[in-house]
Each structure stands twice: as structure tokens, then as C-alpha cells.
Amino acid sequence: MEIPVVRNVLEANEKMAEHIRRMLSAKGILTLNLISSPGAGKTTLLEKTLRDLSKEFRMAVIEGDLQTDNDARRVAATGAQAVQINTDGGCHLDSNLVLSALDSLNLDAVDILFIENVGNLVCPVEFDCGEDAKVALLSVTEGDDKPEKYPLLFNLAKALVLNKTDLLPYVNFDMARARRSATKLNAGLEIFEVSCRKGDSLQGWYNWLRHMRTAKKKAVQNQN
């Protein structure tokens, strides 16, 4: 009884996501959907990125959380446009929620739109939000076995940010094993080892954003 309904929900979500993708692409906006466990450092990565690249790009953030507007306030403090979605218990964002949040943003003043999904390594992966790419975050405190145990995200993401490298001396995390099992799932995955808290080694991530934004602009120009 349940499966056809779930399938319809996913199909309806996909249609709406395509609509969002066309709308944002027409404006030349690069849209990235950030997915990770709770507390892996999505908001801290955004705080750093929004501050460090504020002169290069106009950036906006859609924050997804079950409760509170803590994260939207943290992000807005950097000067970026920010809007909070509260799912009220819902375990992931979807394209409908994202569409309604877009009304609160001035999209004519956005080069890069970040969607920070609900902290959850499973459910958000299944729901396209109209993004150009999914970005996975994994903190080294979570363990090097996570790509094997939660494969779909690592399979579908374009980039993986391995965060909290400043804690490597204090945890059992085999970086080679984590990289090996992630690239086994996804040979083209771009991997960045960073410490968002210390602000270490973010240049690779920033260069990837520059590259993705340039590619997006070119694709849009070719269409016009």
C-alpha cells in the first residue's frame, strides 16, 4: 500500500525540483545542496565561506532545521542573505519547501545559493531540491566507515568535505580508508580535507566553488 504513494511523492518532488533548477539556472545562480550528519560542520563551513569569499560572490543560504532559527542567524551575521525553513519534525528538505523559501530571497543579487539541509545522512539524499550538485560533509570524529555504511550520499555527491582534521590526532580515523571507500562509490568525487573551525586548508574548496560558478556562467551564456 505504501510504496506507490512514496513513489508519487518522489516524482512530484522531482518535477518541482526541475522547475527550480531551470529558474535558478536562468539567473546564472550556482545552487549547492549541503548534506551531512548533525554537527558535521555545515554551518561553520558556510560561515567561513561567506566571509572569505564575500568580495568575489554574492551568496545566499536556505537553512533547513527541524526547530530553531539558530543557523539562519549565524549565517545572516556574515552579511549574506539567509532564510530559515523549519520542517517541524520533518527529516529532510524537499523542492516544495525550497520553492517557498526562494520567495524570501532577492535572487537577482545571488551568484551562489547554498541549501543547508537537515542534519541527516540518509533521507535528504533522496529528495532533489533543484540543486546543481550535492555536497557531502563528513567529520573525522564520525569514523572512517561512514561512506561504506551510508553509500548513497557519497555516490551522488559531486564533492566531499572531510571536516575537523584538527581532531585527527585524538580520534581513530584512517583517512586512506575513508577516501578509498568514498572514491570506490564515486570515482569523480572531489575531496577536500579541511578544518572549518581553525580555517585550515579551505583553498581547495574555494577553488572548486570558483570553478563550478564559472562553469555555470558559461553554460548559461551558451544557452542564450
Added chain:
Amino acid sequence: MEIPVVRNVLEANEKMAEHIRRMLSAKGILTLNLISSPGAGKTTLLEKTLRDLSKEFRMAVIEGDLQTDNDARRVAATGAQAVQINTDGGCHLDSNLVLSALDSLNLDAVDILFIENVGNLVCPVEFDCGEDAKVALLSVTEGDDKPEKYPLLFNLAKALVLNKTDLLPYVNFDMARARRSATKLNAGLEIFEVSCRKGDSLQGWYNWLRHMRTAKKKAVQNQN
């Protein structure tokens, strides 16, 4: 369209969970459902507990994971009975999955049954698995804001294990804030600060298990 179906699924789950609870209670088994984010330390807590209390209790574990039987193998290495459930992408265990796993255990040789749920701070909370109590785990690397942001688990759990205290010197985690927001959601919550990796401060947790197991035995004796 979707809501009635979801409600039926939850109701059917609840019925089956009641059946499991009666069955396990009749045998005097204390059943605990462990819920946390990926990588918070559920399996490491179990490894320590199974080894340290092996002379006091006969313990068994049902391991829930999307993929791999890594965790069941880790747990079985302690000598405890262990069975792995692979949800194949599913974001939580439910009572049907638990019921089928029970077939693989010799329940006449179990005093305490641990259900290690899929790593997910959201979805497992909604699905009763026939347990006597939910136990929440939160590692200090995840941040002190998590009870506010994911309130339902902290509201429903009987105990909260705050893990990875050995990393407190290296992260921004306000223990008082975490405890305050958790107990605001749940005044009766038992809280244990531990480091499973170092094996520190586990006595409080062990005493709580002893207390819960004794209470269970008494309740069963009073019924007979």
C-alpha cells in the same frame, strides 16, 4: 493523500511493537533502543558494556544499518549474541524488522537486549521497536545545540549518554548548555558523561543498567 497512509504505517508499527514488548517482558528481558547521529559511538558503547558486564548479564544486540555487517561483527567479537539487520537504504528500524531479527536470537539466554538503531537523529525516534526505553547518545563533537535542534529524541529518551568527553578540550561544547536544554525537554532524563573510547566514567551508565534490569525483573515477578 500521503498523511493517512503514514498514520496507518505508524499504527501498524505500534501494534507490532506492543506484541514484541509483551513477548520480551514475559521473558524478563530489559530492551533498550539506542538512537544517535552516525558516529556518535553507539557501537563502541556496546563493545565496552558487553565486555565489562559479561559476568553480570547475558546480553544480545540487534544491529541496524543501511549496509554492511561491520557493527554486528564488532559486537559478536565480545562473545555476545548479535544479529544484523540491513535496511537497504531505509532510515530507521521498525517493529517488523526487529521481530524478524528476534528469530535469530536465543531469547531464553538474554537478560538485556540492545537495539542499535540506524545512525539518524530524526526518523528512528518515531518508530517504536518494542523497547522498554530509548537511550539517546550525543557526542560532544556534534555541538551543544543538538537537543534544541532535534528535540523529540531528547524528549522521549529515558537516558542520555554524552560521549567523547575526552575531546572536550579541543571543541567548543558548553556542557551546561547541553544539559540545560536536554532537561528542559525532559526533566526526568538521566544523563551520563562518558568517553567510550577511553573507557572513562562508565560506572553511572552501568549502575543505571543494573537498576533498570532489577526494576524489570520485579515488574515481571509482580505480574506472575
